[in-house]
Amino acid sequence: MAEPGTGPEPAGEAPLFDLIELFFFAYRDFTADADRQLEALQFGRAHHRVLHFVYRNPGLTVAALLDILKITKQSLNRVMKDLTDGGFIEVRTGVSDRRRRLLQATPEGCRLALDLARLHSERFERALAPLPDAVRPQAVAFLLGMIDTAERPQVEALVWGAPPPDPDRPAGRDAGPHRLGAREQAA
Amino acid sequence: MAEPGTGPEPAGEAPLFDLIELFFFAYRDFTADADRQLEALQFGRAHHRVLHFVYRNPGLTVAALLDILKITKQSLNRVMKDLTDGGFIEVRTGVSDRRRRLLQATPEGCRLALDLARLHSERFERALAPLPDAVRPQAVAFLLGMIDTAERPQVEALVWGAPPPDPDRPAGRDAGPHRLGAREQAA
């Protein structure tokens, strides 16, 4: 249809093999940066994900975190124990609802999360440096478009809902405005 | 430097949280498409990766495949057995070097690989549809830039080295030009 005279197309258009494969390799190298750093602490990728989202959403509840990561509480608790034992994440009891556990990165946890985020950032910066400035917002739009439509509102709230906390401020008080509607003050 | 008067920056620039998190969520949803399809066949993501790269590089040797996937032969053989037993991948003995095993997708394997690739393609097409046409090559450049510099030549050869095979042609003969220097005729 688009290319007359090329003969019958057996089963639709040719797949975008370049994007498929580049996405696979890009993600693998992207994660490898942090993996090397985490190895020294005996942490895995799961620990990193938990720490990252807790760092980015201080006061997050367990249920909200499970919803972000889409894993079970059994899977979460295994790595959460390592993170709390290691002093990277602090758990407090909610005030308005004492059943809730409010999660927060300790100053040490903030430092680690920030270090790892910078590693990832540097890779993005290296990738974007040789390209026109306009590519950065286009990359954001492209990646957002890759996310399930149903998930997009939640992801947008998560990504642009609030500025990151300051690792030097002792991990208490309100470390930022509400995001996800999952935060409250701790005791 | 770039923003005078904003006060001291404690430890470098703020990370690109948006790209970091969008990349995470985008990859997760990207892989979820194929995962659902593979579940019916009792295959996992590892089976998919193996089938995909064998489909894309007919005549690939085991060593070359291990180098692409960066896994051990023990990990590979577990899923390879499932794929050969299921009639998705065919293994032949090399001619010029009979130690080598030349891997090739069967017609059934080609169909499955192509179906899964199209699933992934559709997600890319949905993501790119609302964006300017210029974004597609920029997305390619961006993703390529995310890959380790040392790996880039190999990835480029893998991605743009040869056209994909035709699933209707019986899986024999030379199904395309050499790529990676890893292919040869089978007995």
Add this chain to the structure above:
DNA sequence: GAGATATGTCAATGATGCTGACGTATTTTG
């Protein structure tokens, strides 16, 4: 013939996910 190479296999282990079943504390509801 010796040694390197390509591959396959056995055994054990680790990381990360899952389901199902309970238990406990706390809040909400009737």
Add this chain to the structure above:
DNA sequence: CAAAATACGTCAGCATCATTGACATATCTC
């Protein structure tokens, strides 16, 4: 107030996908 729902934690078992280490076999190269 009692019952039900909610938030969380835990125990037990299982699946997938990766690892390391050791060893066997076939084949090629020198």
